[in-house]
Amino acid sequence: MDLLLQRGLEMTMDEVAAHAGVGRASVFRRYATKRDMLLDGLAQLLDIQVAIPDTGSLAGDLRQVVVDTLAIWHDDRLAALSRQILGESGRDPVVADLVRTSMRDRMARTWAVYDRAIERGELRPDSDLWLLTDLFAGLVAYRGLLGLGLPDPDEVVRSLLYGFAATG
Numbered sequence: 001m002d003l004l005l006q007r008g009l010e011m012t013m014d015e016v017a018a019h020a021g022v023g024r025a026s027v028f029r030r031y032a033t034k035r036d037m038l039l040d041g042l043a044q045l046l047d048i049q050v051a052i053p054d055t056g057s058l059a060g061d062l063r064q065v066v067v068d069t070l071a072i073w074h075d076d077r078l079a080a081l082s083r084q085i086l087g088e089s090g091r092d093p094v095v096a097d098l099v100r101t102s103m104r105d106r107m108a109r110t111w112a113v114y115d116r117a118i119e120r121g122e123l124r125p126d127s128d129l130w131l132l133t134d135l136f137a138g139l140v141a142y143r144g145l146l147g148l149g150l151p152d153p154d155e156v157v158r159s160l161l162y163g164f165a166a167t168g
Contacts, residue, residue: 004041005077008084013037039098042085046102052110058117059157065110066136066153073144083145107133135160 003011003019013034017024031037053064072078089096114132117123136156143150 001041001044004038004045005081008081009038009088039094042095042098043102045081046099046106048106052112054113054116058113058120058122059161061113061117062136062157062160063153065113066140066156069137069140070150070153073140073150079144082141086141086145103137107137132160 003015007015013027013031014024016037017027020027027037031040051064051068053061055061055064072082085095085099089099110133111129114123114127114129118125118127139151139156142148
């Protein structure tokens with residue numbers, strides 16, 4: 001994982017062996033190919049456990065989820081690796097499936113936030129929760145991939161909850 005964060009997908013099996021203090025053959029006993037090793041490393045990296053906030057309000061909970069999502073792009077190493085992984089997912093269907101499945105699982109874990117908001121009457125029971133999730137996750141990924149300025153978490157939450165219509 002250290003090398004994956006340091007070198008990205010460009011790391012070599014020799015670097016992994018040296019970093020682990022073992023011979024190259026030991027690495028190949030565990031992983032038949034570099035691709036197998038990278039897929040295992042990516043699966044571990046993408047299985048990050050996220051904290052599920054409970055601030056007492058949908059706005060507060062969403063803000064924390066957005067802040068946690070933005071944190072990936074604020075870390076230069078994670079941002080660079082994320083760009084590589086998402087680029088690779090366009091070339092390799094196995095990587096694409098791994099990313100898709102991991103991201104969906106990670107986002108679904110945060111749905112307790114939405115369940116509580118529905119119980120409190122802050123969200124309609126028929127809300128499209130995937131759309132709500134994808135709106136901020138997609139925005140953050142788009143801006144991160146293109147190296148654009150990341151949005152302010154409060155503005156993201158306001159836009160998600162109230163849109164862009166004039167008030168009053």
